[in-house]
Amino acid sequence: MEAGVEDPSRMPEEGSPRQRLQNNPVPDFPHLLNADGQYLFCQYWKPSRPPKALVFVSHGAGEHCGRYDDLARMLMELDLLAFAHDHVGHGRSDGERLVVSDFQIFVRDVLHHVDTMQKDYPGLPVFLLGHSMGGAIAILAAAERPGHFAGMALIAPLVLPSPESATTFKVLAAKVLNLVLPNLSLGAVDFNILSRNREEVENYNSDPLVYHGGLKVSFCTQLLNAVSRVERGMPKLTLPFLLLQGSDDHLCDNKGAYLLMDGAKSQDKTLKVYEGAYHMLHKELPEVTNSVFHEINMWFSQRTAETGARCPP
Structure with a gap:
């Protein structure tokens, strides 16, 4: 893994869809090489003082880690080292x-990145922060390594898909189609259901690094597999967590938030539901987004205040 960059918002190469062959030259941007020989674009937000903890930021489906620059910079101001890919x-x-052939690949790559960072910063506690699909990845990473993480903050995590996007018929159809037409497109997501903030919706729609195409049957099937795995993994969760959810989320059913609160064995767990809010709470109407940033700020501040807290090796 290459060293972090001074400007974490630096985005080398303009463009979008890509599929690098494994024998291509090593890229000139901060990266991690995963177990399949694929290069993952990485970003690091390093505080000016020695970090109190590490925080992996896990983005959602179709987007990229650069969209979390504002959250990561806030964490950096708390003397936390945020990192992502x-x-x-x-x-x-x-x-x-x-x-992706298996949703576990996302989880595996996150754990690999965490392990790599812990070699550079031994003894520091490690937290997770995830949104939507990235929330499901964080939950599964925590469930796979009970006791390893110091806590996680979840923004509208994928626990249950909304009834609108995953009716019984659609779920069955996706499973059947995956056997015969895995590359069939089921259509693109309507970005207007992501946030009530029209400016944020436009930013999402105009971002060249955001995927604007149709969701393939195979990918939707992997998301459904992730939902099943999250449900099975809940009893393994014992770490502290903060869960933020919009009541009018059209992608991730808010009932999933309550399911996670009931299913996790964690003693320290907090749920805050934003009435009327959509999916991207961190890019919602100002009153929602400001509250989300405040909640995350306070939660991390409180749980990293104690000196001497250490994560298991």
Whole structure:
């Protein structure tokens, strides 16, 4: 893994869809090489003082880690070292756009990145922060390594898909089609359901690194597999977590938030539901987004205030 960059918002190469071959030259941007020989574009937000903890930021489906620059900079101001990568098939990273053979690949790559950072910063506690699909990845990473993480903050995590996007018929159809037409497009997501903030919707729509194409049957099937795995993994969760959810989320059913609160064994767990808010709470109407940033700021501040807290090796 290459060293972090001075400007974490630096985005080398303009462009979008990409699928690098494994024998291509090493890229000239901060990267991680995963177990499949694919390059993952990485970003690091390093505080000016020695960090109190590490925080991996896990982005959602179709987007990229650069969209979390404002959250990561806030964490950096708390003397936390935030780090992230574009998941395979997303943003600057290798792989066919929004194609993954197994959802576990996303989880595996996150754990690999965490392990790499812990070698450079031994003894520091490690937290997770995830949104939407990135929230499901964070939950599964925590469930796979009970006791390893110091806590996680979740913004509208994928626990249950909304009834609108995953009716019983659609779920069954996706499973059947995945056997015969895995590359069939089921259509693109209507970005207007992501946020009530029209400016943020336009920013999302105009971002060249965001995937604007149709969701393939195979990818939707992997998201459904992730939902099943999250449900099975809940009893393994014992770490502290903060869960933020919009009541009018049209992608991730808010019932999933309550399911996670009931299913996790964690003693320290907090749920805050924003009435009327959509999916991207961190890019919603100002009153919602300001509250989200405040909640995350306070939660991390409180849980990193104690000196001497250490994560298991």
